[in-house]
Amino acid sequence: MSATVAAIATLALATFAIRAAGPVALGGRRLPRPLSAALAALPAALLTALVVTGAFDRDGALAVDARAAGLVVAAAATLLGARMVTAVLLAAGTAALLRAI
Amino acid sequence: MTPSAAPAAREELRGGIRAGAPLALPMLLIGLSFGIEAVTRGWAPATPIAMSLLTFSGAAQIAVLGVLSAGGGVVAAVAAGLLVNLRFLPIGIAVGPSLQGRAWWRAVVGQGIVDVSLSTARLPGGGYDGWRLLGAAAPQWLGWQLGTVAGVVAGPRLGDSGRYGVDALFPAFFLVLLLRELRRPRARLTAVAAAAVALALIPLAPPGVPVIAGCSVVLLTAWRT
Numbered sequence: 001m002s003a004t005v006a007a008i009a010t011l012a013l014a015t016f017a018i019r020a021a022g023p024v025a026l027g028g029r030r031l032p033r034p035l036s037a038a039l040a041a042l043p044a045a046l047l048t049a050l051v052v053t054g055a056f057d058r059d060g061a062l063a064v065d066a067r068a069a070g071l072v073v074a075a076a077a078t079l080l081g082a083r084m085v086t087a088v089l090l091a092a093g094t095a096a097l098l099r100a101i
Numbered sequence: 102m103t104p105s106a107a108p109a110a111r112e113e114l115r116g117g118i119r120a121g122a123p124l125a126l127p128m129l130l131i132g133l134s135f136g137i138e139a140v141t142r143g144w145a146p147a148t149p150i151a152m153s154l155l156t157f158s159g160a161a162q163i164a165v166l167g168v169l170s171a172g173g174g175v176v177a178a179v180a181a182g183l184l185v186n187l188r189f190l191p192i193g194i195a196v197g198p199s200l201q202g203r204a205w206w207r208a209v210v211g212q213g214i215v216d217v218s219l220s221t222a223r224l225p226g227g228g229y230d231g232w233r234l235l236g237a238a239a240p241q242w243l244g245w246q247l248g249t250v251a252g253v254v255a256g257p258r259l260g261d262s263g264r265y266g267v268d269a270l271f272p273a274f275f276l277v278l279l280l281r282e283l284r285r286p287r288a289r290l291t292a293v294a295a296a297a298v299a300l301a302l303i304p305l306a307p308p309g310v311p312v313i314a315g316c317s318v319v320l321l322t323a324w325r326t
Contacts, residue, residue, distance in 0.1 A: 004148055007175045011165065011182045012155035018186050020208035022193020027200045027207045039195040041319040043219045044288035045295040046188055047279040049315025050160055050216065052299040054272030057311070059171040062303050070269030071276055084277045085126045091273030092130075095266030 066095035110232045117236020120221040127274050128244035129251075131159050134267030135166070136252020137259060142170050146253045153249040157242060160216070161185040163271060164308045177307070184309025188316055189214050196222065199229040206231070213238035217278060294318040 031039070055067045070091035077087040132153065139149035144166075152162055161182040168178040192214050200207045210231035213222075221237035222229050259265065282288050299315035306314070 003175050004145075007165075007179045008148070008152050008155060010179050011152070011161065011186075014183050015156050015158060015161065015186045015189070016212065018183075018189045019193060019214045020211040021190060022195070022197035022214075023200045023207035023211040024197075024204050026194060026197030027202070027204070029198050031194070031198055035194075038319040038322050039191060041288065041291045041322040042191055042195060042316060043217075044279065044282045044285075044291040045316050045319050046192075046216060046312075047275050047282055048292040048295040049188075049299040049312040050275040051272045051279055052296050052315070053303065053308075053311050054160075054163075054275065055269075056300065057167075057303045057308070059167060060304065060308065062300070066266065067269040067272060070266060071272055074269075074273040074276055075280060078277050078280050084123060084274070085130075087277050088127045088130060088270055088273045091269040091276075092134075092266035095269035096264060097266075099264060099266065 066098040067091075069098055070095040113230045113232040114236040117222060117230075117233035118239055119236075120233075121217075121237035121240040124217065124221075125240035125244035127270075127277075128159070128241045129248035130267075131270050131274055132245045132248020133252040133255070134248075134270050135159065135162055136249040136254075137256040137265075137267060138163075138252075139166055140253050140256035141259070141261070142166065149249055149253055153246055156182070156186075157212075157215075157245060158182075158186055158189075159245065159271065160188075160312070161309075168308055181308035184307070185312055187309075187313050188216070191316060191319075192216075192218055195219060196229045196234065199224075200231050202231065210234055215241055216275070217241075220278075220282075291318060291322060294321065 051071070055071050056062055056064060058065065073094040074087040074091035077090050082090070135153070136149050140146060156162055164185045165178045165182040168181045169175070193211055196214065196218060197207070200210055213235040215238050218234055218237065222234035224230055224233065279292065283292060295315040295318045298318055299311040302311040302314050
């Protein structure tokens with residue numbers, strides 16, 4: 001149990017520091033132009049990395065499974081104008097359905 | 102921006118909450134999936150709840166759960182969580198220069214940094230506002246906490262969580278956000294590069310590294326301009 005407490009505390013404190021670092025160090029300053037340009041591209045890179053690892057990483061190995069099918073359905077629903085909640089639920093429903101059959 | 106409740110601050114806070122509100126329910130669902138998976142994999146109920154309150158990062162918490170379930174040790178699990186959360190560092194660097202006020206207040210505002218902050222907390226004229234950032238994170242925070250508790254309560258009754266496809270919720274959530282981002286043509290090249298790097302590293306690197314490495318492709322964008 002104490003190992004769990006230590007793990008949670010370490011993660012919490014370090015995450016607090018990581019979140020605070022940029023705002024504390026850079027508040028009211030200016031970034032060099034190339035760095036601002038790079039950071040403008042960050043949302044696309046970050047979201048892509050989260051999608052890819054969330055969908056294709058199965059305990060450290062590449063895997064194309066029911067989650068990938070769920071993603072295809074969620075993407076199609078979004079492009080057809082579905083709300084986010086609907087798209088996300090369709091992804092889970094698709095994965096569940098594929099695993100059931 | 103100072104920590105006073107001036108009318109302008111309240112206005113930004115409200116604007117942030119409005120921007121973040123549509124993400125509350127999807128976040129609740131992912132929190133639910135985290136809570137369910139944590140208890141079905143044998144965690145004590147208090148552990149996922151404490152983690153959600155103290156860490157408030159879906160990607161990191163899911164990574165920790167994944168490493169522990171795959172038989173990795175506690176140290177490897179925490180390292181994975183930290184690596185995943187390093188993604189908040191460049192977001193903080195992007196947001197930081199816009200923030201005013203004392204250092205402690207900027208540290209507090211930084212706690213509102215989430216994956217979508219760069220779009221939800223952005224002011225129409227460019228730059229970011231501290232109150233707006235906190236307001237945008239609040240609905241997600243609430244959804245994440247409620248979802249975790251609900252998952253912990255429901256988990257033992259549900260059995261195998263994979264049966265419900267809850268592990269597809271997390272990537273789908275970020276995919277919907279990504280599709281909005283990809284309306285900008287320049288973002289598409291970035292996304293392709295990030296996907297290639299992250300995919301290549303999944304079997305090679307420890308958990309967390311593929312996400313950070315994927316983010317680092319933006320440095321190539323800077324070099325190109």
